[in-house]
Amino acid sequence: MLALDQGTTSSRAILFTDEGRLSASAAFEFAQHYPRPGWVEHEPKDILDTTVRAIREAVQKAGISPAQIAAIGITNQRETTLVWDRLTGEPVYNAIVWQCRRTASIIQKLKDRGMAPMLHQKTGLVPDAYFSASKIRWLLDETNLQKRAENGELCFGTVDSYLAYHLVKGRPHVTDATNASRTMLMNLKTQDWDEELLRLFNIPRAMLPRIADTAETIGMLDEAFLGTEIPVTALAGDQHAALFGQACFEPGAVKNTYGTGCFMLMNTGDKPIQDDKGLLTTVAWRLNGKPTYALEGSVFIAGAAIQWLRDELGIIDSAGASEDLAAQVKDSGGVYFVPAFTGLGAPHWDMYARGTLTGLSRGTGRAHIARAALEAIAYQSNDLMRLMAKSLGHKPVSLKVDGGATANDLLMQLQADIAGISVLRPQVRETTALGVALLAGMGVGLFGTPEQAAKTWQLDRRFTPDSNVDLRQKRLGGWERAVKTALFEAQLRKEST
Ligand code: ADP
Numbered sequence: 026m027l028a029l030d031q032g033t034t035s036s037r038a039i040l041f042t043d044e045g046r047l048s049a050s051a052a053f054e055f056a057q058h059y060p061r062p063g064w065v066e067h068e069p070k071d072i073l074d075t076t077v078r079a080i081r082e083a084v085q086k087a088g089i090s091p092a093q094i095a096a097i098g099i100t101n102q103r104e105t106t107l108v109w110d111r112l113t114g115e116p117v118y119n120a121i122v123w124q125c126r127r128t129a130s131i132i133q134k135l136k137d138r139g140m141a142p143m144l145h146q147k148t149g150l151v152p153d154a155y156f157s158a159s160k161i162r163w164l165l166d167e168t169n170l171q172k173r174a175e176n177g178e179l180c181f182g183t184v185d186s187y188l189a190y191h192l193v194k195g196r197p198h199v200t201d202a203t204n205a206s207r208t209m210l211m212n213l214k215t216q217d218w219d220e221e222l223l224r225l226f227n228i229p230r231a232m233l234p235r236i237a238d239t240a241e242t243i244g245m246l247d248e249a250f251l252g253t254e255i256p257v258t259a260l261a262g263d264q265h266a267a268l269f270g271q272a273c274f275e276p277g278a279v280k281n282t283y284g285t286g287c288f289m290l291m292n293t294g295d296k297p298i299q300d301d302k303g304l305l306t307t308v309a310w311r312l313n314g315k316p317t318y319a320l321e322g323s324v325f326i327a328g329a330a331i332q333w334l335r336d337e338l339g340i341i342d343s344a345g346a347s348e349d350l351a352a353q354v355k356d357s358g359g360v361y362f363v364p365a366f367t368g369l370g371a372p373h374w375d376m377y378a379r380g381t382l383t384g385l386s387r388g389t390g391r392a393h394i395a396r397a398a399l400e401a402i403a404y405q406s407n408d409l410m411r412l413m414a415k416s417l418g419h420k421p422v423s424l425k426v427d428g429g430a431t432a433n434d435l436l437m438q439l440q441a442d443i444a445g446i447s448v449l450r451p452q453v454r455e456t457t458a459l460g461v462a463l464l465a466g467m468g469v470g471l472f473g474t475p476e477q478a479a480k481t482w483q484l485d486r487r488f489t490p491d492s493n494v495d496l497r498q499k500r501l502g503g504w505e506r507a508v509k510t511a512l513f514e515a516q517l518r519k520e521s522t
Contacts, residue, residue, distance in 0.1 A: 026097075026098065027039070027041075027094050028041065028461045028465070029076055029188065030100050030458045030461070031072060032102050033123070033124070035052045036055065037458065038076070038082070038084075039455060040084070040089070041458070045463065049086040053075035056071060057122075064127050065121075066122060066125070067105070067122055072120065073187075081251070091255065094251075094255050095256075095469050095471060096255070096471070097246055097255055097256065097465055098257075098266075098465030099259070100261050100262065100263050100457055100458065100461035101183065101260075103123060103262040104183065106160035106181070107120045108170075108174075108181050111179060114196065117170060117179065118164050120184070121163070125154070127160075128154040131159040132154050136152055144209065148209050148210075149213050149299065149305055149306025149307055157207065157208040157209065158209035158222070161226065161228050162228065181233055182200060185200055189243050189260065193246060195244055197243055199236075199237050201236065201260035202236055202308045202311035202316060204260065205236045205308075207262060210223060210233070213308065216316055217236065218233050237260065238313065240259045240467040241258065242468060244256075258467075259464035264282070264288050265307070265308070265319070266456075266464065267427060268280050269478075270463065273292045275294075276292055276293055277419060278425070280456070283402065283427070283429065283431050283436070284428045284429055284430065286323055286329065287402065288321070289321065289322050290309070290320070291319060291320045291321075291410075292309055292319055293320055293416075293417055295317060295318070296318060298318065302374075303371035303372065304409075306318060307320075312467070320413050322371050323371075324406060325367050326366050327430065328344065329364070329366070331398060331430070334347060334398055340391040345433070348436070354390075358393040359384040360382065360383070360384045360385060360393045361384055361507035362382050362394065363381040363382075363383075363508055364380050365381065369508070369512070371412060378512060382394070384503070400439055400443065402440075404443055423449050424440070424446050424448050425450075426448055431454065434486075437450060438488050441490040442490050442491040447489055450487075451484060452483040452484070452485045463481065
C-alpha cells in the first residue's frame with residue numbers, strides 16, 4: 026500500500042506492507058511563500074512535483090515493482106484551497122494555505138452578522154479564516170472569475186482533490202467527506218454541500234467536487250507516473266487518517282499528536298456531538314456511506330515551548346535534551362509555565378493571554394523550568410481531553426499518541442500521571458500515513474473492516490499513570506492557578522490599553 030502524505034512543509038510517499046510495516050519512504054520539502062504578513066501560499070506545481078518525486082523515489086528505495094502496489098491512499102494538509110481550470114488543469118492562483126489569515130475580515134463580518142451559531146450548528150466548525158469557504162470567496166473576487174466558476178469552467182479543491190485530479194486517469198473532480206468537512210460548506214447531517222452556506226459565501230455548486238467516502242475507488246493512478254495503473258482507493262485529511270492509523274474505532278477512543286502544537290481527536294461514533302467550548306465537530310471518516318464523527322481540539326503551543334527553551338532561553342541544545350534536563354529534578358519545584366505565547370485556546374479562549382511563569386523561588390533552576398515546560402504540554406492536552414470526555418459523557422480508557430515529541434519518555438509519563446490515564450505509544454509513529462494506507466487497503470478489499478485493519482496496530486510502550494490521586498489533584502490545582510494568573514494578567518492588560 027502506498028500512502029501519499031502531502032503536508033504543509035513537505036510531500037512524502039511511504040510504502041507499507043499489508044501487515045502495516047513500513048517498507049520505504051521518501052520526502053521532499055517545498056517553498057513557503059509569505060507575500061504579506063500573515064499570508065501563506067504554496068505553488069500548486071511544487072505540491073504536485075514533490076509528490077510525484079516522492080512516489081518514484083519511495084518505490085525505487087523499496088526495490089519493488091510498481092505492480093506490487095495494491096492500492097494508493099492520499100492524505101493531506103487540510104483546508105488549503107486551490108482553484109484550477111477544469112479543461113487545462115492549470116491553477117488560477119497559488120494555493121492559499123490553511124494558516125493564511127488574509128480572509129479574517131470576511132469571517133469577522135459574518136460573526137458581526139450573528140452567523141456563528143448557524144455555521145457551527147451546520148458544519149461543526151467555529152467560524153475562522155482557516156477553513157476553505159472564505160478563501161474561495163477571496164480568490165474568486167481577487168481573480169474576477171465568479172462568472173467562469175458559475176459556468177462550471179473552474180474546479181475548487183483541497184489538496185487531496187487537486188492531487189486526485191492530476192494523478193488519476195480521467196481527471197476525477199472529487200474530495201472525501203473528511204476534507205469536505207473542513208471547507209465550512211458541507212452540512213454534517215446531510216453529508217452534502219449546503220445550499221444556505223453556498224449562498225452565504227456566494228460559491229457556485231458547479232465548482233465543487235463530488236464528496237466521496239474516505240475509502241472508495243477514485244480511479245487508477247495514471248500510468249505516466251509509475252508505468253502501470255494502480256487503484257487510488259482512499260482520500261483523508263491528515264488528522265483523520267491519524268485517528269484511523271491509531272485504530273481509534275470505538276466512541277471515546279482518542280489520539281493526540283505532539284508536534285509544534287497538539288492535535289487531539291476523539292471518535293464520537295455515529296452522532297455528531299456539538300460542544301460550546303470551542304471544540305470542533307468533524308467527520309472522522311465515512312465508510313460505505315456511513316459517517317463516523319469526531320471531536321477535535323488543538324493546543325497552539327506544545328513542542329514550540331521546547332523550541333523556545335532551545336532557541337530563546339538557550340538552556341538546551343536540542344529538543345531531545347529537554348528530557349535529560351527535566352529528569353535532573355523530581356518535580357518542577359512548584360513552578361508552572363503557561364506557554365500562552367499566542368493566547369489561550371479551548372476551553373479558555375483568551376487571545377490576550379500571554380506566557381506566564383509562576384512559583385519561582387531562589388532555588389528555581391533550568392531543570393525546573395524545562396520540567397514545567399514538558400508538564401505544560403501535558404496539562405494543556407489534559408484540559409482538551411477533559412472537555413471531550415464531558416461532551417461524550419465518559420472518560421476515555423486510554424490515550425494513543427504520535428508525533429515528534431512522543432520520543433520523550435518523560436513527557437509521556439507526565440502525560441499519563443497528569444491525565445490519570447494510560448498512554449499508549451505505537452511502534453509505527455507514522456500514523457497519518459499508516460492510517461491512509463489502511464484505508465486504501467480497505468478500499469481495495471485487503472481488509473474487510475476497520476477492526477481487521479486495526480490488527481496492524483502494535484504497541485511500542487504503555488505509560489501507566491501514577492496511582493497517587495492526591496498528588497495528581499495537587500498538580501492540577503497548581504496548573505489551574507497558573508492559568509487563572511495568565512487570564513487575570515490578560516484582563517488587567519486589556520483594561521489598561
Ligand atoms: P511538526 O509536524 O509540527 O513539525 P514534529 O512531529 O516534527 O512536529 O515534532 C517537532 C516538535 O516536537 C518540535 O516543536 C520539537 O520542539 C518537539 N520535540 C521533538 N522532539 C522532542 C523531544 N524529544 N522532547 C520534547 N519535544 C520534542
